[in-house]
Amino acid sequence: MSPYALKPILAVFHKELRELLRDRRAIITTFVLPTMGLPLLLLIIGGVSAGIVGKAMSDTSEVALVGAGASPAVRAELGKLGRVTVVAPTPADWRERVAAKSVRAAVELPDDFDARLARGGEPVPVKIHYHEGDLRSKIAASALEGFFGELKERVVLARLAAAGQTPALLRPVDTRRVNVAPPEKVQGSRVGSIAPYLIILLCLTGAMYPAFDLTAGEKERGTMETLLSSPVSRRQIAVGKFLTVTAFSLGTALFSMASMTAWWLLGRGAMAAIFGPKASGLADLTISPASVGAVVVLLVPLAVFFSAGLLALGVFARSSREAQTYAAPLVFAAIIPAVIGLLPGMELNWKIALIPVLNVSMVSREVFGGEWPWPEIALTLGSISFFAALALWGTTQMFRKETVLFRA
Amino acid sequence: MIEARALSKTYPGKPPVQAVQDVTFTCRPGEIYGLLGANGAGKTTTLRMLATMLRPTGGSAMVGGHDSVAEPDQARACVGFLSTATALYSRLTAGETVRYFGRLHGLSEKIIRERSARLFDRLEMRAFEDRRCDKLSTGQKQRVSIARTLIHDPPVMIFDEPTTGLDVMTARSILAFVRECRGAGKAVIYSTHIMHEAEKLCDRVGVIHGGRLLAEGKPEDLRREGEDLEDAFVRIVGGEGGES
Numbered sequence: 001m002s003p004y005a006l007k008p009i010l011a012v013f014h015k016e017l018r019e020l021l022r023d024r025r026a027i028i029t030t031f032v033l034p035t036m037g038l039p040l041l042l043l044i045i046g047g048v049s050a051g052i053v054g055k056a057m058s059d060t061s062e063v064a065l066v067g068a069g070a071s072p073a074v075r076a077e078l079g080k081l082g083r084v085t086v087v088a089p090t091p092a093d094w095r096e097r098v099a100a101k102s103v104r105a106a107v108e109l110p111d112d113f114d115a116r117l118a119r120g121g122e123p124v125p126v127k128i129h130y131h132e133g134d135l136r137s138k139i140a141a142s143a144l145e146g147f148f149g150e151l152k153e154r155v156v157l158a159r160l161a162a163a164g165q166t167p168a169l170l171r172p173v174d175t176r177r178v179n180v181a182p183p184e185k186v187q188g189s190r191v192g193s194i195a196p197y198l199i200i201l202l203c204l205t206g207a208m209y210p211a212f213d214l215t216a217g218e219k220e221r222g223t224m225e226t227l228l229s230s231p232v233s234r235r236q237i238a239v240g241k242f243l244t245v246t247a248f249s250l251g252t253a254l255f256s257m258a259s260m261t262a263w264w265l266l267g268r269g270a271m272a273a274i275f276g277p278k279a280s281g282l283a284d285l286t287i288s289p290a291s292v293g294a295v296v297v298l299l300v301p302l303a304v305f306f307s308a309g310l311l312a313l314g315v316f317a318r319s320s321r322e323a324q325t326y327a328a329p330l331v332f333a334a335i336i337p338a339v340i341g342l343l344p345g346m347e348l349n350w351k352i353a354l355i356p357v358l359n360v361s362m363v364s365r366e367v368f369g370g371e372w373p374w375p376e377i378a379l380t381l382g383s384i385s386f387f388a389a390l391a392l393w394g395t396t397q398m399f400r401k402e403t404v405l406f407r408a
Numbered sequence: 409m410i411e412a413r414a415l416s417k418t419y420p421g422k423p424p425v426q427a428v429q430d431v432t433f434t435c436r437p438g439e440i441y442g443l444l445g446a447n448g449a450g451k452t453t454t455l456r457m458l459a460t461m462l463r464p465t466g467g468s469a470m471v472g473g474h475d476s477v478a479e480p481d482q483a484r485a486c487v488g489f490l491s492t493a494t495a496l497y498s499r500l501t502a503g504e505t506v507r508y509f510g511r512l513h514g515l516s517e518k519i520i521r522e523r524s525a526r527l528f529d530r531l532e533m534r535a536f537e538d539r540r541c542d543k544l545s546t547g548q549k550q551r552v553s554i555a556r557t558l559i560h561d562p563p564v565m566i567f568d569e570p571t572t573g574l575d576v577m578t579a580r581s582i583l584a585f586v587r588e589c590r591g592a593g594k595a596v597i598y599s600t601h602i603m604h605e606a607e608k609l610c611d612r613v614g615v616i617h618g619g620r621l622l623a624e625g626k627p628e629d630l631r632r633e634g635e636d637l638e639d640a641f642v643r644i645v646g647g648e649g650g651e652s
Contacts, residue, residue: 007511008512008514011508011512015500015504015508018499018504019500022499023499221495222493222494222495223494223495223496223497225461225493225494226494226495226496226556228461229459229484229487229489229494230509230512231481231482231512231513232512233481402461402462402463403419403420406456406461406462
């Protein structure tokens with residue numbers, strides 16, 4: 001019998017798949033959580049944070065005006081602002097109140113504020129006291145900054161007019177940014193800023209439970225020896241189990257992508273209705289099918305790489321718990337390049353295209369953003385396939401080591 | 409037929425551990441050969457080498473006419489291996505388990521259907537054929553294990569302490585099954601540290617201790633006047649403190 005004869009490999013694959021699909025933990029960790037839990041979590045976090053920020057932005061904050069006896073105009077105009085209410089009379093312990101969040105911010109003006117402003121000369125100091133750890137305090141401080149910014153603008157315009165000058169005097173150069181990127185590329189790069197990380201993470205977590213269950217778990221349950229007593233070769237067993245783990249890894253990533261797309265399609269209308277223009281960026285997102293196709297192609301060797309690596313780790317471990325201990329550094333080793341690949345300023349080049357995981361992360365970001373750097377894509381595919389083959393070879397070697405298989 | 413010729417196994421380490429040294433014996437078709445030894449004597453390592461799960465570091469073995477080192481897959485295909493360590497897949501049903509092992513042995517679906525039907529009838533498994541293994545009683549699990557080892561009708565059966573931890577009734581059914589295997593002309597190796605079991609069951613026994621086969625023969629030939637097999641065993645391994 002050839003060591004890679006297909007029939008026994010398929011027998012092992014079908015049996016492992018059947019057993020895993022009957023395992024509630026496998027279904028929850030690889031399908032339910034990523035397809036339902038993760039989008040729900042993102043939606044809840046997004047919804048709650050948008051709600052908190054929205055409420056804080058729309059609420060009126062109490063502010064204190066200190067030393068403004070000489071400027072009733074400022075007090076009156078601030079009162080008309082709408083977003084803040086000036087506390088009257090000004091409490092003596094205003095500083096403590098800002099720290100205690102009972103008053104959101106305080107403006108400290110010199111007693112001769114109006115006179116100094118009318119006189120001109122040195123800038124008149126205005127201090128805005130706020131609480132850096134309080135979102136509402138920061139919003140109130142921003143409102144006050146805006147108010148004094150407008151006041152400054154009005155005074156400057158009045159002084160220019162008095163001097164017979166126009167505002168152009170203060171703007172010798174008029175700088176403007178002009179975006180030349182088509183909207184789909186801008187939207188794609190938004191998706192590319194987070195999607196590769198999620199996909200890589202899901203690919204890894206999708207492989208983890210099956211890989212450990214089919215190796216260390218089998219050792220624990222005593223079924224490994226039963227399997228080894230059959231005439232199927234160790235390589236065939238390894239390949240059968242590897243196919244199962246890869247199927248779960250790919251399945252998890254693809255189901256999650258499909259699920260997130262479905263959630264987004266269903267939820268974008270609701271988001272726009274709830275959050276209004278603020279959600280328009282999300283609601284208008286479009287992703288090209290070609291980008292998705294390219295990422296799926298890259299996912300295959302990535303899933304092979306993760307599955308083979310985790311299987312090797314699992315078969316080496318004495319128990320699932322020991323395997324999970326070994327897996328912690330591996331998870332970091334996979335997540336760190338995935339995150340690095342998304343950092344602003346990182347540029348894909350041929351050297352990066354050779355580094356596994358980092359290359360997939362960066363190429364995915366590029367293709368989601370509508371860029372197709374073909375040489376780097378080819379290098380990435382070649383590199384990740386090479387490392388995947390190496391990991392698979394290592395796994396089959398591990399399955400042939402009796403000191404590993406019978407490690408007790 | 410099983411022939412172990414100077415089988416040896418040394419595990420690497422500092423210092424290396426010599427688990428089995430120069431073990432030689434023969435088990436003929438229609439014979440039950442008992443391998444007697446205390447825990448850690450080298451029984452399981454010897455049996456795992458015969459079943460080609462472990463590769464010997466010295467010597468060789470012929471199993472069902474195949475060299476266990478040169479043709480491990482063919483040798484393993486001739487063996488039915490049953491021990492307390494060979495558990496069942498909890499999430500498969502009894503029927504699925506037996507059929508799965510039929511497939512692993514390369515049997516056609518037709519033969520698997522025919523043989524599993526015969527085995528299920530003979531072992532009275534019909535009532536729980538479709539029940540998952542984690543829902544079965546210990547006795548039912550043992551019957552599934554037996555069916556699993558017999559689905560490919562192997563000429564060689566290896567039992568490694570199969571009754572350890574079982575209740576009396578289940579243990580008796582296992583012993584009856586072992587006798588059936590002998591009756592069917594299979595070469596049977598039966599490892600145990602329960603002496604009265606070996607005395608009742610085995611045609612010949614080998615006493616293994618510290619990885620070496622110290623004595624071999626019919627149980628009555630190993631006993632001296634007034635001794636039972638347990639006394640003989642203790643004498644052969646060097647007294648009460650002879651445990652390895």
